[in-house]
Amino acid sequence: MSQTLDTSASAEDITKPRDSLDRRLHGVLHRMPALSPLVVLVIACVVFAVANPRFIRPENLSILLQQAAVVGSLAVGQTLVILTAGIDLSVGAIMVLATLVMGKLAFGGMPDVVAFLIGFALAVAAAFLNGLLVTRIKLPPFIVTLGTLSVFTALALIYAQGQTITLNPGTFLTWSGTVIPIGRFGLTVGVLMMLLLYIGFAYALRQTAWGRHLYATGDDPEAARLAGVRTSRVLLSAYVVAGAVIGIAAWILVGRINGADPNAGLNANLESITAVVIGGTSLFGGRGVVVGSLIGALIVQVFDNGLALIGVNPNYQVLAVGVLVIVAVAADQWIRSVKS
Template identity: 50%
Template sequence: MTTELDERTGVREFFLRAPAVGPALALVLAVAIFSVSTDTFLNLDNLSLVVQQSLVIGTLALGQTLIILTAGIDLANAAAMVLATLLMAKLATGGMDGSAALLLGIAATVVISAVIGSLVTRVRLPPFIVTLGGLTMLAAAGRIYAGGEAVPVTDELLTWLGTRRYLFGGIEITYGMTLALVMYLVVWYALTRTAWGRHVYAVGNAPESARLSGIKVNRTILSVYVVAGLIYGIAAWQALGRVPNADPNAFQLGNLESITAVVLGGTSLFGGRGSVLGTMMGALIVAVLRSGLTQLGVDALYQDVATGALVIAAVAVDRVARRQR
């Protein structure tokens, strides 16, 4: 009896300490189910398309993960990204060099996130309220700036991340996919191997304890928003590589989809627990689910129902896990 209890405790502790394991198992299970139920899911072209479809949301989710780890949330990330795509496209169309337009677009998302972070840390406004207001203003600003019309992108640098290459002669990849992988590895290293990463987890887990231990809580949170803003700017570049057209109405649910990926990846909405590798799995789970259900002929509305149910289940599991801790 004691041995069985110890084994259960050991398994539970393993999953608590390695939050990315659960999402990885869920991803494998989803791939296995759709591979058996459809004839085309395991096709190399389809698998490549699934990864490409998860690319922009997965990058937004990477920045969202950092903010949620500090017990915050960002509802304005997709709106900031869309505004950056419009800024890049209109500047390049107006004759500005592509590299300058790209840098200004990325700078815009960094400044936006820095302002939001300052309101959260200096004025002590709730992240939900600040980013909700930011979402409304940025979405309106994007439509006003673009005149309600999409802006085509022809600059080679702005669409460069969409360039396709073939790995081993048959697996289609893009530069955007490679860049996303590099970004995930860099952020993973920063969170797990640096003092900054330890501070991020400490602030999200117990901000008052972190402050008493000498961690500059406000500075850490502000740095997280700035890094997230940089990531959102790169997501805008990826979006233009994926579809060379800056549309003010694009990614209207991008903020919620990025949160979905983070939650499905095992990151706690209450802060202090989670990993970027789990977020990567979460973004792929959403893409796999939509691709598989589409191939099965399931209506998109029912796909949204299934995704929403998964999010609720993931939050419930996280709640139970926190009680166990």
């Protein structure tokens, strides 16, 4: 360390080094981690629009958004956890369990609102359990949630007893599936809920002390603790708040499939992580913006939708997303390496 210190402060002030393109790009990406995924999203949209004009039809874009709503919402909760340098492999399993509880209770005659609240509370409680295991027993988040992933998946299957629940559209529980026509666009209530989640958490992360403490804790937990941040509480709050977000995602899923199905959202655990990582949030914590995860979720959906429209084998979509994940993590490593 010591060699760099003596000179840099004084030398930097006097002779400002001419920024090379490489350094400037590094600086810009460092300040705006969601910029590169945004560029990828825009380019992908342009390419698919040129290849098949049906892609940019409002009807198609509406469907695309509706398809992205569930994973996009889950990714909000996942972002909170990943910002603390954690990971939650069980978000999808918790969501499915919550949808089954909501669906089954409502199907059994319970008022929708009560059924929703119970399912929602269950999601929060399940995430709280993850948080407790991480903060109190100090187990690695990966291991904790790998375990609870199996637990909650199994509980969902056991509770469902092989049934799929179908609910009537237009009720409180399926309200999130209601289409609101805006011109030729048809956005569902679920899409709007997802967008509200992004707006709310973009605000909370940027404008509140809680948000700053979340970043500081993910960045360097010991430094944050010594500076006076109650890191254990911040960490627990990230999981619990993620649980509330999962509860909302469950509501959106119920509206999307008009019911509950233990096999719906099987891949949502990993898809939410994919969205967050492609969105430029660092798996090492403390770096990233929540809107990046929306961009990440949209990129996955655009590839899915666009490649299908131009008649490419859907397996290539999976391949493309895999490549994107690796590129995103490599880019993050480069951005994190600060050359001062």
